[in-house]
Amino acid sequence: MIQQRGSLRRRIVSGAVAVFAALTLVACGSGEGTRNLAVHDEGDDGPVVNFFSPMEKVSPDAENTARTASDQTIAMAEQALGLTVAYRTYTAEDYQDKTYDEVCLDRVRSARDDLYLLNSDVIVALGSEGKLADLSGLSSAQNLREEVRVSNTVDGKLVAIPQEVVAYGLFVNKDIFKECGLALPSTPDEFLAACRVLKEKGYDVPLGANRWWLETFVFAQAYADLYNGGDIEAEVAALNAGEARYSDYMRPGFEFLKKLVDAGYIDAGNALRSEAFEGAGEGADFMAGKSPMVVAYWGAANTDTAYGNPSFAMEVIGFPSERGPMPVLSMTGYGVASDAEHGEEALAAMDVMLSDEALRLYAETNRVISPSKNVVVDCAEPLRPLNDLVQADTYVLASNAAMDVEQWGNVCLIVRDLLAGASVDECMAKLDALQDAALAA
The missing domain is CATH 3.40.190.10 (Periplasmic binding protein-like II)
Incomplete structure (x- = not known):
C-alpha cells in the first residue's frame, strides 16, 4: 500500500x-x-x-x-x-x-x-x-x-x-429551471450557461453557498477522470512521489469557482460568513426560492431534515464535470x-x-x-439521480487516505482563501506547498 x-x-x-x-x-x-x-x-x-x-x-x-x-x-x-x-x-x-x-x-x-x-x-x-x-x-x-x-x-x-x-450533490429547484426553460446542467459550461440565464431572469445568486462545501466543485472536476477510468493506484503513487502535482489536477476547478465568484453567481462574502443551514444563509434562500441551487449532503434531502420538505420540485444531481454529473463522496x-x-x-x-x-x-x-x-436501501425520490450514479460506481472521493496530502480539510481552507480574494495562482501555490511538505516528511 x-x-x-x-x-x-x-x-x-x-x-x-x-x-x-x-x-x-x-x-x-x-x-x-x-x-x-x-x-x-x-x-x-x-x-x-x-x-x-x-x-x-x-x-x-x-x-x-x-x-x-x-x-x-x-x-x-x-x-x-x-x-x-x-x-x-x-x-x-x-x-x-x-x-x-x-x-x-x-x-x-x-x-x-x-x-x-x-x-x-x-x-x-x-x-x-x-x-x-x-x-x-x-x-x-x-x-x-x-x-x-x-x-x-x-x-x-x-x-x-x-x-x-456521505454523498454530496447539487440540490436544484426544478420548478425554477422549468420556468426559465433550462435543462439541469451536466458539464461546467452548461452550469455557467444556466447561471447566466438564471441571473438574467432575476435570481441574483443562482448558487447558494456556505463556507464549507464549495470544494465539492473542485473535487468533481479534479478527480473525475482519476476515479472513473484512470489508473488510481498509479496516479496516486505519482502524486505521492512528486511526479504529478495536485495543483495541476485542481486548477480547472479553482478557475471555475473564480468565474462563478467574478460573475456574481456566488455571493463570496456571504459564503465566507455562513454556516451550513444556519440563520438567513443559503438554506433559507433555497427553501424560499431565492437561490435556485445549493450544495448539500445526501441526508439533507430526507424527510424532516434541512431540505426534506420543500414547497417545490427538487432534484439532487452530481456536480458538473467533463464526464457529466459527478457525486462527491466523503x-x-x-x-x-x-x-x-x-x-x-x-x-x-x-x-x-x-x-x-x-x-x-x-x-x-x-x-x-x-x-x-x-x-442497499431505497432513497428519497429527489436523490434518485445521485443514487443511480453512486450505485453505478460513478463518483469521486473527497477523502482518500492513500494520498499524502489530506484532501477534504485542506482544499476547503484554500477554497475559502479564493472566496476571500486570493488568486487562483496563490491557491495553487498553497497546494504546492502542502505537497512539498508531505514529500519532505
Missing part, C-alpha cells in the same frame, strides 16, 4: 457537518441539547467500552435520527457481547475554543477512550502516527465497498469504518485507539455495530448509502 504522511490543517467541527449529518453539527452550538448519557469507567455491569463522540443536536427539540440509529446499533453490541458502551461526549461549551477534531487528536494520542467517531482528516493524521488499531481482521470489514476501504486505509492498515457513505469513521485500555472489547463491539444486520438497520432508519456492499 502507498505510504501516507498527510499534512493536516485542523478544521472546526461544523466544517464537517455534512460528513456525518446531525452528529457533527456541534461546534457551532451553544452547549444546548443532549448532554452526556453516561460517563462510565470500569464497570459494575460487566466490561465497559468508553466511546467518545459528538452528541449535541442542531437544536434541542430536533429529533436526531442519526443519533437514534447509531444508538440502536450500539445496543445491539451491548446485548450480543454483554458489555456496556459508555458515552463520553464533546460539547462546545465544555471545550471552549477547542474543536471536536482537536479534542479527538488529543484524546486518541493519549488513549483516554477506546472507541471514537472521527472525521476524515483526523483519521489520516492519527493513522499515519500509528495511533489507530488495524480493523482489517474484523468480519464486518470483509463486506466493505471498495471506496470505503480505500478512503480509510493508512500505511496498509484499515483504521476506520463508517456507518454511512465519510467519517469509527476507530479504536491502538493503545486502548479496552481495545479487544471495542473491536468486538465495532464488529457487531458494523455487521450487515446493524448497517441495514442504520441505513433503513436514516435512508443513507451503506458502507457494506451487501446493503
Whole structure:
C-alpha cells in the first residue's frame, strides 16, 4: 500500500457537518441539547467500552435520527457481547475554543477512550502516527465497498469504518429551471450557461453557498477522470512521489469557482460568513426560492431534515464535470485507539455495530448509502439521480487516505482563501506547498 504522511490543517467541527449529518453539527452550538448519557469507567455491569463522540443536536427539540440509529446499533453490541458502551461526549461549551477534531487528536494520542467517531482528516493524521488499531481482521470489514476501504486505509492498515457513505450533490429547484426553460446542467459550461440565464431572469445568486462545501466543485472536476477510468493506484503513487502535482489536477476547478465568484453567481462574502443551514444563509434562500441551487449532503434531502420538505420540485444531481454529473463522496469513521485500555472489547463491539444486520438497520432508519456492499436501501425520490450514479460506481472521493496530502480539510481552507480574494495562482501555490511538505516528511 502507498505510504501516507498527510499534512493536516485542523478544521472546526461544523466544517464537517455534512460528513456525518446531525452528529457533527456541534461546534457551532451553544452547549444546548443532549448532554452526556453516561460517563462510565470500569464497570459494575460487566466490561465497559468508553466511546467518545459528538452528541449535541442542531437544536434541542430536533429529533436526531442519526443519533437514534447509531444508538440502536450500539445496543445491539451491548446485548450480543454483554458489555456496556459508555458515552463520553464533546460539547462546545465544555471545550471552549477547542474543536471536536482537536479534542479527538488529543484524546486518541493519549488513549483516554477506546472507541471514537472521527472525521476524515483526523483519521489520516492519527493513522499515519500509528495511533489507530488495524480493523482489517474484523468480519464486518470483509463486506466493505471498495471506496470505503480505500478512503480509510493508512500505511496498509484499515483504521476506520463508517456507518454511512456521505454523498454530496447539487440540490436544484426544478420548478425554477422549468420556468426559465433550462435543462439541469451536466458539464461546467452548461452550469455557467444556466447561471447566466438564471441571473438574467432575476435570481441574483443562482448558487447558494456556505463556507464549507464549495470544494465539492473542485473535487468533481479534479478527480473525475482519476476515479472513473484512470489508473488510481498509479496516479496516486505519482502524486505521492512528486511526479504529478495536485495543483495541476485542481486548477480547472479553482478557475471555475473564480468565474462563478467574478460573475456574481456566488455571493463570496456571504459564503465566507455562513454556516451550513444556519440563520438567513443559503438554506433559507433555497427553501424560499431565492437561490435556485445549493450544495448539500445526501441526508439533507430526507424527510424532516434541512431540505426534506420543500414547497417545490427538487432534484439532487452530481456536480458538473467533463464526464457529466459527478457525486462527491466523503465519510467519517469509527476507530479504536491502538493503545486502548479496552481495545479487544471495542473491536468486538465495532464488529457487531458494523455487521450487515446493524448497517441495514442504520441505513433503513436514516435512508443513507451503506458502507457494506451487501446493503442497499431505497432513497428519497429527489436523490434518485445521485443514487443511480453512486450505485453505478460513478463518483469521486473527497477523502482518500492513500494520498499524502489530506484532501477534504485542506482544499476547503484554500477554497475559502479564493472566496476571500486570493488568486487562483496563490491557491495553487498553497497546494504546492502542502505537497512539498508531505514529500519532505
